[in-house]
Amino acid sequence: MIKVGIVGGTGYTGVELLRILAGHPEVRLHAITSRKEAGMAVADLFPSLRKRVQLKFSTPEEAPLTECDVVFFATPNGVAMQQAPALLQAGVRVIDLAADFRIADVALWEKWYGMQHACPELVAQAVYGLPEVNRDRIRSARLVANPGCYPTAVQLGFLPLVEAGVVDLAHLVADAKSGVSGAGRKAETHLLFSEASENFKAYGVQGHRHHPEIVQGLAAASGQPVGLTFVPHLTPMVRGIHATLYARLTREADVQALFEQRYSEEAFVDVLPAGSHPDTRSVRGANLCRIAVHRPQGGDTLVILSVIDNLVKGASGQAVQNMNIMFGLPETLGLAHIPLSP
The missing domain is CATH 3.30.360.10 (Dihydrodipicolinate Reductase; domain 2)
Structure with missing residues (x-):
């Protein structure tokens, strides 16, 4: 089983990750963070996850993220670049759903996102996570920049x-x-x-x-x-x-x-x-x-x-698709959802 952590579990991409991963047969949710909701049961905030997710939110400092095999960042731009280096140093693989590692030209990124990059040395190591293009590189990636x-x-x-x-x-x-x-x-x-x-x-x-x-x-x-x-x-x-x-x-x-x-x-x-x-x-x-x-x-x-x-192929579903590739699982595992209608 893959031990998964999610940083920023209360936004739309965070709860979409929870929905998908809660039904993934090879995943065990290990940590979910939220500063504002720390101590609250996930299912109390999102009743759709009752009896599917038993965890409580914890602060990023208290969460056992370094015990995870992979950590997803479902956070605003500028958060993952602050925390990813320590996780990578601990051997944890990282998938960032925000834009911190998407653009190879750091100066261009800083221009568009209006902040200084905290770890420009990692940008070159990041693999852009569009599986239909970079599948081979994603397999061995330590850090994946999930596309917008x-x-x-x-x-x-x-x-x-x-x-x-x-x-x-x-x-x-x-x-x-x-x-x-x-x-x-x-x-x-x-x-x-x-x-x-x-x-x-x-x-x-x-x-x-x-x-x-x-x-x-x-x-x-x-x-x-x-x-x-x-x-x-x-x-x-x-x-x-x-x-x-x-x-x-x-x-x-x-x-x-x-x-x-x-x-x-x-x-x-x-x-x-x-x-x-x-x-x-x-x-x-x-x-x-x-x-x-x-x-x-x-x-x-x-x-x-x-x-x-x-929220799915444009964010959380694609992130799980990348996780499957990174851990040698069938790419479609946990993602065979039929579109909703109506």
């Missing part, structure tokens, strides 16, 4: 095209929408029901901190610099990301076949029949990315539709 939700949907949608070199890499466009849970479990005016309901808006048009993460991944896949216009939107739903992606073909290709071949062995990427329109409900609660390929009017502009649940 927008970057997961966008990269999986563009990857077959940029890897094959069949599109104009200088002018990619990602028009992406997210449910409000993507902003985290916190009290902010724009996330209140009265503000977010019956509303739809773009944000971060001048620049969003997931932009350099997406560009970094696509450039690595293509071997060339990538130009990307990325515009995120907030939608009045709890879960889900819908990314509508645009790229211009530079040479003729059977794009449907390209996607089907690229993801034919991937358990968590579903390429739909040509002309399909995936919706976020079709992946809700599941560790799954569904993709559809369109070529309107047979022209040279491709439209790729990519949908995920931002």
Whole structure:
């Protein structure tokens, strides 16, 4: 059994980790931290976990994290980089669901995240945890940087095209929408029901901190610099990301076949029949990315539709997928959840 610790067990990604790991046949939950809720039973805060999770929250200082085989950080940006070095020194493997280790250029990370990195020497050791790209490196990783939700949907949608070199890499466009849970479990005016309901808006048009993460991944896949216009939107739903992606073909290709071949062995990427329109409900609660390929009017502009649940394949489910790879388990173990409907 894998002894698991979770730092930051009270946010949306934290409770999603608990939901998934509580049903994982090879996991024993060993420690869950929360400064605010220390001493409270997990099931008292999250009644959905009654009779499934018996632990109480403890402070990070009191939690037996060094006894764990792996520790997940489901914390705000800037927390994992403070605590990860000591855990790695103790032989614990670390999966960070925040952004502390995602961007290889530390100066660029500091620019976008507005803080000084506490352990820049570890950034080069971190493996970017997109299994469909880095599976071999994840197997031996000590520190995994779990991808962001927008970057997961966008990269999986563009990857077959940029890897094959069949599109104009200088002018990619990602028009992406997210449910409000993507902003985290916190009290902010724009996330209140009265503000977010019956509303739809773009944000971060001048620049969003997931932009350099997406560009970094696509450039690595293509071997060339990538130009990307990325515009995120907030939608009045709890879960889900819908990314509508645009790229211009530079040479003729059977794009449907390209996607089907690229993801034919991937358990968590579903390429739909040509002309399909995936919706976020079709992946809700599941560790799954569904993709559809369109070529309107047979022209040279491709439209790729990519949908995920931002809390599962976009966060906690992908983190457990990475854990399975790191510990030599079947990649789908504990992740065979059928999407919820309705």
